[in-house]
Amino acid sequence: MAKGLTKAFKKALWVYHCNSGSCNGCDIEIIAALCPRYDVERFGIKLVGSPRHADVLLVTGPVTRQMADKVKRVYEQMPDPKVVICVGNCGNTGDVFYESYNLVGPINQVLPVDVHVVGCPPRPEAIIFAVAKAWTKLETLEGK
Amino acid sequence: MKQKTTTKTSYHIPIGPIHPALKEPVFFEFEIDGERIVDVDVKLGHVHRAVEWASRKRNPIQILYIAERICGICSYSHPVAFALAVEDAADIMIPERAEYLRVIQGELERICSHLLWAGVAAHEIGFDTVLFFTWQVRERTLDLTEFLTGNRITKAITMIGGVRRDITKDMLPRIQKDLDYLKECYGKLGKIFLEDKTIKLRSQGAGILTKEDALKLCAVGPTTRASGVKKDVRVDTSYFAYGDLDIDCITPADLTGTVNGDVYDRIIQRLLEVKQSIDLIEQCVDKMPAGDIVAEPKIAKLLAQLKKVNGEGVGRHEAPRGEVIHYVKLDGNDAPFTWKVRAPTYNNILPWIPMLKGEQIADIPIVAASTDPCISCTNRVGIVKDGNKYELTKEQLHKMSVEKTRRLMR
Numbered sequence: 001m002a003k004g005l006t007k008a009f010k011k012a013l014w015v016y017h018c019n020s021g022s023c024n025g026c027d028i029e030i031i032a033a034l035c036p037r038y039d040v041e042r043f044g045i046k047l048v049g050s051p052r053h054a055d056v057l058l059v060t061g062p063v064t065r066q067m068a069d070k071v072k073r074v075y076e077q078m079p080d081p082k083v084v085i086c087v088g089n090c091g092n093t094g095d096v097f098y099e100s101y102n103l104v105g106p107i108n109q110v111l112p113v114d115v116h117v118v119g120c121p122p123r124p125e126a127i128i129f130a131v132a133k134a135w136t137k138l139e140t141l142e143g144k
Numbered sequence: 145m146k147q148k149t150t151t152k153t154s155y156h157i158p159i160g161p162i163h164p165a166l167k168e169p170v171f172f173e174f175e176i177d178g179e180r181i182v183d184v185d186v187k188l189g190h191v192h193r194a195v196e197w198a199s200r201k202r203n204p205i206q207i208l209y210i211a212e213r214i215c216g217i218c219s220y221s222h223p224v225a226f227a228l229a230v231e232d233a234a235d236i237m238i239p240e241r242a243e244y245l246r247v248i249q250g251e252l253e254r255i256c257s258h259l260l261w262a263g264v265a266a267h268e269i270g271f272d273t274v275l276f277f278t279w280q281v282r283e284r285t286l287d288l289t290e291f292l293t294g295n296r297i298t299k300a301i302t303m304i305g306g307v308r309r310d311i312t313k314d315m316l317p318r319i320q321k322d323l324d325y326l327k328e329c330y331g332k333l334g335k336i337f338l339e340d341k342t343i344k345l346r347s348q349g350a351g352i353l354t355k356e357d358a359l360k361l362c363a364v365g366p367t368t369r370a371s372g373v374k375k376d377v378r379v380d381t382s383y384f385a386y387g388d389l390d391i392d393c394i395t396p397a398d399l400t401g402t403v404n405g406d407v408y409d410r411i412i413q414r415l416l417e418v419k420q421s422i423d424l425i426e427q428c429v430d431k432m433p434a435g436d437i438v439a440e441p442k443i444a445k446l447l448a449q450l451k452k453v454n455g456e457g458v459g460r461h462e463a464p465r466g467e468v469i470h471y472v473k474l475d476g477n478d479a480p481f482t483w484k485v486r487a488p489t490y491n492n493i494l495p496w497i498p499m500l501k502g503e504q505i506a507d508i509p510i511v512a513a514s515t516d517p518c519i520s521c522t523n524r525v526g527i528v529k530d531g532n533k534y535e536l537t538k539e540q541l542h543k544m545s546v547e548k549t550r551r552l553m554r
């Protein structure tokens with residue numbers, strides 16, 4: 001678990017997942033993290049259906065032109081304090097699509113990203129680790 | 145959207161592009177009268193990443209890895225179809241052992257994809273227990289994939305002229321063990337999907353695609369086979385080693401004796417295909433001859449050889465969702481002159497319209513999911529005309545095509 005995390009979590013972490021034009025590779029790994037082998041629900045981490053309920057935003061994909069304003073709107077709808085995790089190489093750097101004319105991303109051009117997860121796609125373990133890191137950040141934000 | 149002249153008002157409901165029921169960005173506009181769907185419009189283009197455009201700056205081997213990232217679920221089908229096209233253009237003969245290895249990878253991907261779909265379909269009707277069970281089984285299939293290729297999702301196993309990793313003798317017991325586990329789970333899964341009342345209630349008679357419509361709209365893959373059209377590239381063209389294997393085109397009639405073309409039939413179809421794939425892998429492991437796994441192991445030499453090629457080629461492969469076609473034209477440069485991908489979901493989107501019309505709002509997710517759509521496969525078009533480069537969004541293209549279908553159907 002990430003450094004600085006208290007043993008007992010203050011609250012369950014709710015996550016909203018937003019696909020900004022990814023290839024699905026990362027998205028299925030996120031779902032895989034929820035399924036029995038990795039089972040993040042045992043930590044209280046849960047995918048929710050509305051950004052208004054979420055503490056954490058997981059963004060995948062390189063942000064295509066059509067999705068840029070939609071991703072921003074999702075971010076704005078989330079209540080504070082919030083953290084953004086960018087999952088996958090293509091959201092971090094553009095990956096194989098880096099020079100494409102239809103990209104606005106990488107994601108940190110559109111949103112303030114707190115945790116970057118690399119890998120194409122990252123393994124579920126890496127995604128869970130990122131969420132744990134985000135947790136630390138949230139707890140410090142709340143402490144302020 | 146066409147205007148209704150009745151006095152009753154119908155409502156327009158937009159769904160997407162970001163919506164919890166959708167796994168990928170796509171936009172639907174439904175025209176609703178009470179609980180019934182009167183009309184549907186689909187808008188695409190949210191995942192357009194200019195993949196084909198990028199290919200014009202890269203050499204064929206680099207393109208293999210872009211092709212892999214067209215879609216994370218078909219991350220074997222796209223590169224292999226591209227490799228087939230290049231091999232066709234450059235007249236490369238691939239070694240026989242590689243043909244068998246390619247079948248094994250292809251079928252493994254089919255199992256993963258169909259299991260993933262079965263889980264998502266169960267989730268759409270609110271049966272999450274089954275989602276978790278199928279994904280548990282899928283994890284084992286992914287373990288096997290990782291064992292054979294080194295990664296879970298993006299496998300990087302394809303090479304032009306063959307594959308990159310061999311299966312050695314000491315790997316066989318592990319493969320057999322995982323296949324046995326899959327067979328055992330297959331029995332349980334079959335029982336859940338075929339006998340459970342909840343699934344039957346929601347899927348029987350829902351989202352019917354008739355054989356005529358399937359033929360007319362050129363549906364492909366399990367979607368069309370579930371409507372009774374016997375269309376399967378593996379059987380029709382017997383590429384790779386499929387010619388030597390015992391494979392037959394299956395339809396739901398093999399199990400139930402009738403074909404209705406509803407969601408239930410599509411479930412049966414995919415389950416039968418999982419069984420077929422397990423069987424095909426076993427046959428391959430048995431029959432695989434010894435030999436090389438790639439025609440030209442030296443990459444620099446291969447690239448030099450490809451640089452001399454002047455010609456075009458087509459690669460067809462039966463991906464989990466249906467026929468994927470890649471077209472390549474090489475003109476003696478580093479990068480190909482053009483590369484065109486036609487992914488199966490492109491054909492399977494139009495059938496949504498006859499399937500969804502007249503259904504209830506609550507049936508939208510399961511009916512839409514029943515064709516196993518893959519939106520990220522479908523969004524790529526960049527066109528060069530009269531020397532001016534401009535992009536034609538799939539939105540416009542698709543709208544035109546949807547309008548045409550409506551005119552035809554009126």
Ligand code: SF4
Pocket residue numbers: 022023024025026027060061062087088089090091095119120121122213216298
């Ligand atoms: S990082 Fe790789 S696997 Fe993930 S969405 Fe991007 S291309 Fe796909």
